[in-house]
Amino acid sequence: MFEAVEELIGEHADLEKRLADPAVHADQANARKLNKRYAELTPIIGTYRSWKLTGEDIETAREYAQDDPDFAAELKVLDKQRAELTEKLRLLLVPRDPHDEKDVILEVKAGEGGEESALFAGDLLRMYLRYAERVGWKTELIEANESDLGGYKDVQVAVKTKGGNGATEPGQGVWARLKYEGGVHRVQRVPATESQGRIHTSAAGVLVTPEAEEVEVEIGPNDLRIDVYRSSGPGGQSVNTTDSAVRITHLPSGLVVSCQNEKSQLQNKESAMRILRSRLLAAAQEEADQEASDARRSQVRTVDRSERIRTYNYPENRISDHRVGFKAYNLDQVLDGDLDAMIQACVDADSAAKLAAAGDAG
Structure with missing residues (x-):
């Protein structure tokens, strides 16, 4: 897998030359495209160079260790660094979602359950708005269709980084985190409309799409x-x-x-x-x-966003993600926007599946 980095080094050097040319920046759209690719390659090239340098240091330390026992301890430290850099480089070389740096349009729609479902849709919206506030994103209400009791039959918001469409660092875009939220969310609780205290199950749907620039979609x-x-x-x-x-x-x-x-x-x-x-x-x-081929599909979409993905159980204060087996008993905190652990579980499962697919392809 690492042999391909040599080609990326050449591409990185070429991009550096082109971006240094003032004429390139006359076309802002092209300049943004080149800058984005340069930012994607920079951590890969930096990690690869550290990986190669550590390998050379290991060879040197191994030679000296034959005559000087003090170098044996240094050799262990270098071997550990090499292993860490190897894993980091493998992760950096995993095929990336081309939309990861994009901002998104997030839609929450009431499903089965009538007014209770609409109220739950409102709870989900507040959860995402609070999460966006926690991580420093901006939100913009685009369209809302409220229900009679204060929930939402359908609501759409734009979620974006403070810099606008696209993040400043690879993997830090809104889509990179929120793309795992799309699907059917199920709630189990005593509805506000229930007079006898019985627990009901209802659901709301979440649709997350990367926000497209005009040049990306031809209409x-x-x-x-x-x-x-x-x-x-x-x-x-x-x-x-x-x-x-x-x-x-x-x-x-x-x-x-x-x-x-x-x-x-x-x-x-x-x-x-x-x-x-x-x-x-x-x-x-x-x-x-x-x-695409089955292997390519598994790399692009390892988490199915079309099925029921999560259950919010109020009586037990439990949140469960059915795709990755994540379970926690801090539902109140999650609804207050503390989504990091749950989203990270999806990110880790996605990366593991992509690594496995890349290994099978190799």
Whole structure:
């Protein structure tokens, strides 16, 4: 696997030369692309050079250890460093998700369970908003359809790093962490609507898509049908006397996106287009994964996001992730945004599966 790094060293050096040329930065989109690739390669090259240098030090220490016992202890330290660098390099060379540095559009949708499901959808939204606050991300409400009791039938928010679309360091983007949240979330608790204290089970769905830039998704001028209508609030009461709500239909795919939160028709159209672009990008990636070989698919998507992924058990204060076997009894803290341990369990399982797939392919 490490032989491929020699080629990456050449690519890294070439990128360094190109980025030093002021003419390259005249095209900002291309410059961002080159900078992103340079940032991806830099930790790999640095770790590889340390790995090679440690190997040379081990050979030297081994020679001296034959005549000087003091070098035997140093040899043990160097062997440990070499093993650590080997594992780090293996992880860095695992095929990466090309969207990891992207910001996301996160949607929470009530499912089976009526008002209780809508209330749970509201709890999930608050959980993600608090998690974003903990890690220093920005959030922006795009569209919300509230229920009568204060929950959400459907709500969409943009979650982004403070620097905008894309993180400053590889693996630190919003998608890299939140992509594991997509799926069906099940809750077990006594609903606020339950008069006899019985525990009910209901569910809400979470959809997470990487936010696409305009250049990433091609939408032809004749691909869209745009309808406008009057916004309405809970119960169908009119909250707007002008046709400011927007519904966009992408004719080739049949995708339909509606937005009515903003007072301006133009703002609603822009919000709907953001959602549409992200969904089209996600659909294109899904199609690419399906067409790929079994080995490639296992590297790209090792955690199935289409099935029930998690259970929130209020009576036992228990949170369980069914994909990776994670279980903890701090549900109250998780709902307050303490998601790191649970997300890290998914990240670790994903990395392990990708390493195994890479080993099988090799």
